[in-house]
Structures are given as structure tokens and as C-alpha cells.
Amino acid sequence: MSSAKDFRIEKDGEVVSSAPAAEAGTMASASVDHGVESSSDESLDDSYQVFKATEDLQVDPSEAKRVLRKIDWRVVPILFVTYMLQYLDKNSLNFASVYGLKQGTNLHGQDYSWLGSIFYFGYLVAQFPSSFALQALPIGKFVSIITILWGAILMTTPACTSFAGIATNRFLLGFFEAAINPAFVLIMSIWYTSEEQPLRLEAYYCTNGIATMFGGLIGYAVGHITTGIARWMYVFIIFGSLSVFWGFVSLVVLPDLPSTARFLDERERAVAVDRVARNRQGVKNRHFRSYQAVQCVKDPKTWILFVLAVAAQVPNAAITSFTSIIINSFGFDTLGSQYLQIPGGAVQFLALIIGGWVCTKWPQSRCITMIVANTICIIGAALLVGLPDDNKWGRLVALWLCYFQGLGFSMSLTMISSNIAGSTKKQLTAAILFTGYCVGNIIGPQTFIDSEAPGYHSAYIAMLVGYTIKLLAVVVLYIYMWRVNKARDADGHTDDRAAIERGMHDETELDNPGFREQHEREGVVYNGQNLPSTPQKHYLPRPTPTTSLTTSAYYAYVMSKRTSSSATNGGAQKAGQVSSYDKQKDLLSSETGHFSLIRAMHLADLITELNGFCGIMSVFSSLRYCLQDDYSRGNIYAALAFLPFGLFFDFMDGKVARWRKKSSMMGQELDSLADLISFGLAPAVVAFAIGMRTTLDHVCLAFFVLCGLTRLARFNVTATSIPKDATGKAHYFEGTPIPTSLGLDAVMAYWVSQGWVHDAIPGGLWFADTPFAVHPVVAVFMLHGCLMTSKTIHVPKP
Numbered sequence: 001m002s003s004a005k006d007f008r009i010e011k012d013g014e015v016v017s018s019a020p021a022a023e024a025g026t027m028a029s030a031s032v033d034h035g036v037e038s039s040s041d042e043s044l045d046d047s048y049q050v051f052k053a054t055e056d057l058q059v060d061p062s063e064a065k066r067v068l069r070k071i072d073w074r075v076v077p078i079l080f081v082t083y084m085l086q087y088l089d090k091n092s093l094n095f096a097s098v099y100g101l102k103q104g105t106n107l108h109g110q111d112y113s114w115l116g117s118i119f120y121f122g123y124l125v126a127q128f129p130s131s132f133a134l135q136a137l138p139i140g141k142f143v144s145i146i147t148i149l150w151g152a153i154l155m156t157t158p159a160c161t162s163f164a165g166i167a168t169n170r171f172l173l174g175f176f177e178a179a180i181n182p183a184f185v186l187i188m189s190i191w192y193t194s195e196e197q198p199l200r201l202e203a204y205y206c207t208n209g210i211a212t213m214f215g216g217l218i219g220y221a222v223g224h225i226t227t228g229i230a231r232w233m234y235v236f237i238i239f240g241s242l243s244v245f246w247g248f249v250s251l252v253v254l255p256d257l258p259s260t261a262r263f264l265d266e267r268e269r270a271v272a273v274d275r276v277a278r279n280r281q282g283v284k285n286r287h288f289r290s291y292q293a294v295q296c297v298k299d300p301k302t303w304i305l306f307v308l309a310v311a312a313q314v315p316n317a318a319i320t321s322f323t324s325i326i327i328n329s330f331g332f333d334t335l336g337s338q339y340l341q342i343p344g345g346a347v348q349f350l351a352l353i354i355g356g357w358v359c360t361k362w363p364q365s366r367c368i369t370m371i372v373a374n375t376i377c378i379i380g381a382a383l384l385v386g387l388p389d390d391n392k393w394g395r396l397v398a399l400w401l402c403y404f405q406g407l408g409f410s411m412s413l414t415m416i417s418s419n420i421a422g423s424t425k426k427q428l429t430a431a432i433l434f435t436g437y438c439v440g441n442i443i444g445p446q447t448f449i450d451s452e453a454p455g456y457h458s459a460y461i462a463m464l465v466g467y468t469i470k471l472l473a474v475v476v477l478y479i480y481m482w483r484v485n486k487a488r489d490a491d492g493h494t495d496d497r498a499a500i501e502r503g504m505h506d507e508t509e510l511d512n513p514g515f516r517e518q519h520e521r522e523g524v525v526y527n528g529q530n531l532p533s534t535p536q537k538h539y540l541p542r543p544t545p546t547t548s549l550t551t552s553a554y555y556a557y558v559m560s561k562r563t564s565s566s567a568t569n570g571g572a573q574k575a576g577q578v579s580s581y582d583k584q585k586d587l588l589s590s591e592t593g594h595f596s597l598i599r600a601m602h603l604a605d606l607i608t609e610l611n612g613f614c615g616i617m618s619v620f621s622s623l624r625y626c627l628q629d630d631y632s633r634g635n636i637y638a639a640l641a642f643l644p645f646g647l648f649f650d651f652m653d654g655k656v657a658r659w660r661k662k663s664s665m666m667g668q669e670l671d672s673l674a675d676l677i678s679f680g681l682a683p684a685v686v687a688f689a690i691g692m693r694t695t696l697d698h699v700c701l702a703f704f705v706l707c708g709l710t711r712l713a714r715f716n717v718t719a720t721s722i723p724k725d726a727t728g729k730a731h732y733f734e735g736t737p738i739p740t741s742l743g744l745d746a747v748m749a750y751w752v753s754q755g756w757v758h759d760a761i762p763g764g765l766w767f768a769d770t771p772f773a774v775h776p777v778v779a780v781f782m783l784h785g786c787l788m789t790s791k792t793i794h795v796p797k798p
Contacts, residue, residue, distance in 0.1 A: 059274060063271060064275060071191055074255065074263050075191055079184055079187065079200075079203075081246055089151070089243055091211070091215065092154065093112075096233075096235040097112065099230070099235070107163055115170050116444070117441070120174055120438040120442045122174030122176075124178075124435060124442070125175060127182075130183075131182060131431040142183070144250040147246060150243060151245075151246075153172050154236050184204065185426075188200060191272070193278060194418040195363050197414050198355075202410060206356075208345075217342070219324075223334065258272035258273050259272075292424035295425055299429075304476055306435065307469065312466065313409075313441045323337075325448075325453075327399070330396055332634065340634065350648065374470055376401055378471065384464075402463065416429055416430050416433065447461075604653045608667065608670045611646045611647075611674040612673065615674065615679070615682045617638075619639075619677075619682050621635050622636065636757075639685075640686060640745055640749045644742065646674075646679070650678070672715070680704070684705050687781065690748060691775070696773065696778075697774060697775055703782055707788050708738045708788055714735075715734070734794065735789055740788075744784060
């Protein structure tokens with residue numbers, strides 16, 4: 001056997017890595033021990049000692065999955081809330097603009113447009129300093145402290161009484177918020193494998209949509225304040241105080257690195273580091289590497305991403321700082337300009353979640369997903385340019401389509417976290433991308449020319465141009481990365497073990513022959529083990545309906561309708577296996593913490609909760625319609641619009657459960673209760689709001705809701721007795737499913753659009769001025785209730 005010899009890799013005179021090479025060119029563990037661990041080389045990853053100390057670690061897939069779940073519960077909620085707050089804070093101008101902000105701060109002409117741009121001047125100035133700080137400082141503490149600082153700055157905004165004052169305030173706000181986006185990109189690569197990153201990134205990025213909905217609700221609530229300081233001031237005080245509070249929470253909770261995380265024990269830290277090492281780009285290195293800076297500038301990906309970011313952000317002003325003004329310019333009133341932003345936020349939320357799911361299930365589809373999302377944005381911008389000014393609803397829908405843009409841009413961030421290796425290069429690439437982000441956001445507000453109000457034709461053309469350039473940039477990026485992968489595959493560099501070791505030595509993706517752009521790795525050979533790139537799942541066989549089961553196994557089977565997992569021929573549950581029901585029961589009974597119930601829920605259950613949320617919001621919107629002095633239709637349209645979103649979530653919870661192959665003991669009950677709210681109670685309340693308000697109307701509507709309740713209870717009991725196909729999917733529904741009540745919603749929406757409400761309800765009022773007064777059309781609700789509870793009507797299941 002030949003003895004190993006030391007080797008050195010140099011770039012522009014700087015030592016990149018130093019380690020002994022085995023005879024075949026791979027880095028044997030023993031050789032690395034002699035040549036690397038004894039070295040003070042700054043190329044070593046900050047987590048390298050943990051990585052090497054546990055190289056004989058045997059990781060069971062279920063253990064890796066458990067560690068991932070702990071990481072998710074600690075990291076993702078902090079990212080989720082922090083990102084939502086920073087989006088609310090930077091767009092607080094939008095919510096305050098219709099409540100006298102311009103008058104209170106003495107803004108004139110293009111001053112308001114410049115406030116949108118000045119924020120991004122501060123953002124731009126901070127990009128490279130924050131990039132260096134993120135690499136050198138503990139990232140958890142750094143993010144928490146800047147959250148506190150920007151919240152404090154936002155709370156001082158009401159003290160500004162001139163353009164100079166509020167412009168300075170906005171510059172400082174942008175300066176301190178600048179680190180959040182690149183910090184979160186870095187956090188993704190520190191804690192998650194490449195395959196896991198898209199869904200987690202979209203989970204926090206979708207808060208842009210949630211923030212739009214939440215901000216619209218707060219803006220609407222502020223509009224009803226009639227005492228104290230000026231209403232526009234409340235917006236900044238509320239948002240700023242929330243950020244300061246959350247910054248202190250983050251300071252306590254958000255960890256810096258997997259190798260130092262206190263919420264993990266020693267073995268779990270080793271597992272966490274081992275998982276991320278398989279990305280072949282290390283975890284984090286705090287040392288600046290000059291050769292990586294040069295390589296960053298020379299890499300075509302850097303400048304493609306820069307152009308993509310500029311083009312993506314030029315239209316951004318339309319769905320951030322100027323949204324209220326644009327909706328108001330369509331012809332909607334001040335309050336309408338607030339709550340009509342909610343559907344746009346919902347579109348953005350759904351686009352991001354669905355896009356993240358698609359890119360997680362099919363990791364090679366990121367560029368394709370960006371292309372689809374951007375094409376939808378192009379359609380929306382083209383409609384804004386081409387539709388006549390008096391078509392306010394058509395233009396509003398076109399604006400909502402533009403909210404798909406968040407999906408395209410957020411996916412470009414995963415290109416950095418997944419496809420750029422080398423800590424210095426990764427941070428500088430992110431800084432250059434966000435420099436383009438700033439440039440686009442500086443240009444965007446200037447396209448809204450005050451003299452063109454309310455048409456803003458130049459702004460809509462700029463949106464269309466920006467989306468088109470962005471689409472071309474995505475196509476070029478896709479072609480470039482495909483060619484790089486093809487060339488490397490042709491060279492035959494497939495040594496996963498060496499590629500992982502090189503990644504822990506902070507080599508870039510261009511220097512590491514085993515690295516692949518957007519590469520979908522089926523498995524990694526490391527430390528003598530064939531390790532999967534993501535934890536493999538083990539699921540129990542689904543019992544057949546004819547098998548005699550214990551109570552817990554029977555209940556687990558009833559729950560498994562949501563996963564539609566493949567049926568087995570074995571029938572009963574195998575000995576020694578624990579049912580999903582028992583696992584959930586043990587978790588709920590053994591955990592006594594405040595959040596034990598939340599930890600017992602699955603992702604599908606959370607999506608089901610969103611279905612219930614849509615139903616509740618529909619009820620609230622109907623009540624607001626009943627309470628308003630006039631009968632303007634905005635609130636009732638909102639009540640009707642929430643229900644299709646409820647149907648979407650009702651559809652998606654089953655899809656997600658089948659994708660993740662997980663059932664929940666609470667899942668079916670949650671599903672039934674959410675359906676009752678969204679498709680039973682909410683439509684009945686809409687009917688009440690538009691005029692069905694007599695005593696007999698109430699009885700008929702109550703009958704409709706109770707039929708829905710009875711139908712769902714029967715479904716829960718009889719789910720196991722309905723014939724199923726080989727996959728365990730039922731052939732039909734007994735009675736019409738309760739979501740078919742959306743047909744009634746569509747009819748009522750048409751009535752509202754035609755003004756057929758209250759005294760003009762079709763069919764009129766029979767037996768007026770008697771105890772038997774009734775609107776005959778309410779009989780349709782009774783008929784629908786009867787159809788839901790029918791046993792003989794079988795509706796094929798799609």
C-alpha cells in the first residue's frame with residue numbers, strides 16, 4: 001500500500017485547503033486526521049471538530065427525522081414571525097398612506113415615492129457590511145439584535161413632521177433590515193439539506209402574504225380609531241412595538257450553529273452537523289477568503305441572479321408601498337383599499353406554499369416553478385396595461401395575479417443556499433443579489449409618477465418589462481446550470497465522500513468536482529455507510545376493513561383515509577408496530593407543556609386549520625357587512641371570496657397528508673369541524689347578511705347547517721365501510737359532500753353583483769307582515785341539506 005502524502009490546493013497564491021490525499025485521490029479518514037485536524041488552516045469549517053469527532057456515527061433514519069423535527073420547531077417559527085414583522089415594518093408606509101401620512105409629514109409631489117426608494121438606499125449601503133458581519137458574528141444573536149433596533153426606529157416614525165425627518169427614519173430602517181434576507185438564506189444552508197430548503201424557505205417567505213392579510217386587518221382596525229393621536233401614527237407604533245418584543249424572544253430562542261445549539265444534546269448536534277455536511281458546502285466558516293471573493297465576481301451565476309433580482313423588484317412597489325393607493329385609484333373607498341389587499345396576500349401565501357411543496361417533491365423543478373410563476377405575473381401586468389380604467393374588478397384581479405412574483409424571487413434565494421458553496425462566496429453572492437434587489441426597489445417607486453395618477457400607466461408598463469426580463473434571466477440561469485452539471489457528469493467526478501470532506505474545508509462549488517448544481521442526490525456514501533440524502537420514512541401497513549381490529553387500530557384506520565396510503569394484503573397491524581393513533585395518544589397524554597397539542601399536529605392539520613380560518617373570516621366579513629351604515633359590497637364580496645380559499649385548503653390537506661404519508665388522530669375531526677364552519681355556517685351567515693332574516697328563514701338556514709353537521713358525523717363513523725380501491729381511496733361519497741355548498745355561494749355572489757339583495761332577493765318575500773314571512777329561495781338551502789344527508793345518493797369521488 002502506498003503511503004498517503006500531503007496535498008495543497010491554492011487559488012491566487014492563497015492556500016484553500018490542506019489535507020493528505022489517499023492514493024486514489026479520495027480523502028481517507030486516517031489521512032485527514034493527520035493532515036487536517038492538526039492544522040490551523042482557516043479553511044476548516046466552524047463545525048469541523050464535531051464533524052470529525054463523530055465520523056463513525058451510525059445514524060438511524062428515524063433518529064435523523066427526529067432531529068429534523070426538533071430543528072423545525074426551534075428555527076422555523078422564529079424565521080416565520082421575524083420575516084412577517086420585517087415585511088410589515090418596511091411596508092408600514094402603505095398601510096399608513098391612506099390615513100393622513102402625507103399631510104402629517106408634509107409630503108408633496110414625488111416625496112412619497114422617494115420614501116419607498118430611500119428605504120432601499122439604506123438597504124443597499126448595509127449589504128456588504130452586513131455580509132461580513134453575518135459571516136464573522138454569531139448569526140442568531142446578530143439577527144435578534146437588529147430586529148430590536150429596527151423596531152425601535154419604526155416606533156420613532158410618528159415624531160417625524162417633515163420629508164427630511166421621515167426620509168432619515170426610512171433610511172435607517174432599511175439599513176437595519178438589510179441583514180434579514182441574507183441572514184435567513186445563510187440559516188437555511190446552516191440547518192437544512194438542499195432538498196429540505198425550498199419548503200422551509202417558502203414557509204417563512206409566505207409570511208409576505210400573511211403580513212399583507214394581517215396588515216390589511218390592522219389597517220382596517222386603525223381606520224375605526226377616532227380618538228388620541230393621528231391614525232397614521234398608530235400603524236408605526238403597533239408594528240414597531242411588536243418587533244421590539246419579538247427581538248428579545250428571538251435573542252433567547254434562536255441558536256447560532258448546529259454544533260453549539262443548546263436545545264440539542266451532544267449526539268443530536270452531531271447528527272445535525274452530519275446531515276448538513278451532505279450538502280457538500282460545509283456548515284459555516286467565519287473567515288474571509290479573498291480568492292472566493294474573486295471567484296464570486298467571475299461566476300456567471302452571480303450576475304444572472306443580480307439581473308433577475310433587479311427585474312423582479314422593479315414591479316415590487318405595486319404590491320408593497322403603493323398597493324393601497326393603486327386599489328384606491330381603481331375606484332374603491334379608503335377602507336376597501338385596506339381589506340381588498342387580503343385576497344392578494346392569500347394568493348401570495350398559496351403560491352409560495354404550493355411552490356415550496358412542488359420544489360421539495362421534485363427538487364429539479366425550481367427553475368420551472370419560477371418560470372410558471374413569472375408567466376402568471378406577466379399576464380397580470382399585461383392586463384393592468386390593457387384593461388380599461390372603468391373595469392375596476394378586472395384590474396383588481398390582475399393586481400392579485402402579480403402576487404405570484406414572490407414565488408419566483410424566493411426560489412432565486414434557494415439558488416444561493418443550495419448552489420453556492422464557500423462561506424465567503426455565498427455571503428458575497430447574496431450581497432450582490434440583494435444589491436440588485438435594492439436597485440430594483442429604488443427604481444420601482446419612481447415609475448409611479450404623481451402627475452399620471454390615478455392611471456399610473458408608466459408604472460404598469462415598467463412592471464410588464466420587469467417581469468419579462470426576469471423570465472429571460474431564469475431561462476438563462478437554468479441553461480447555464482444544466483450545462484455545468486452535464487459537463488461534470490461527463491468528467492465522472494462522483495466521489496461523494498471526498499465531496500463532503502471538501503465542503504467541510506470551505507471549498508466553493510467550482511473547486512469541488514463532486515458538487516452539482518440543483519443536484520438530486522439519491523444517497524451519499526460516507527464513513528462507510530450508504531446514507532440517504534434525506535431521512536427515509538417507515539410507515540405502517542394500512543389494515544383492510546374486513547379485518548378484526550383493536551379500537552386503537554380501528555381508529556388509526558379511520559384516520560388513514562386522509563393519507564390514502566397503499567393497502568396491504570396482510571390485513572392486521574404487524575406485531576411490534578405502534579399505530580399512528582397510539583403514537584398521537586402517547587404524545588398528547590405524556591406531554592404537559594403549553595404547546596404539547598401543537599407538537600402533536602401534522603402539517604396537514606395546520607392546513608386544515610387554514611380552512612377553518614377562511615370560514616371564520618367569511619363569517620366576520622358578513623357581520624361587518626351587516627353592521628355598516630351603507631350597503632357597499634366590499635365586505636360581502638370578501639365573505640364570499642374567503643370560501644373558495646377554504647375549499648382549496650380542504651383539498652390540499654389531504655394531498656399533503658398523502659405526500660407526507662402521515663395521518664393524525666385529530667385530523668379527521670379537525671377536517672369535519674373546519675368544513676362545518678366554511679361550508680355550513682359561513683354560507684348560512686352570508687344568506688342572512690344579504691337579506692334572509694325572517695324567523696322562518698332562520699329555521700331553514702339552521703336546518704341546512706344541522707344537516708351539514710349530521711352528514712359530517714355520519715361520514716366519520718362510516719368511513720371504513722365505504723368500498724375502496726387498491727390504494728385505499730373511497731369510490732364515492734354518501735350524499736352530496738358539504739363543500740358543494742359553494743354552488744350556493746356562487747349563486748349568492750351573482751345576486752350581489754346584480755344588486756339582488758335585501759328587498760330585491762329573487763322570489764321576493766312571501767307572507768310579509770305575518771309570523772310566517774319567508775323568502776322562498778331559502779328552500780334551496782333546505783333541499784341542499786336533504787341531499788347531504790341522503791344515503792342513496794352516491795357522488796363519485798374525484
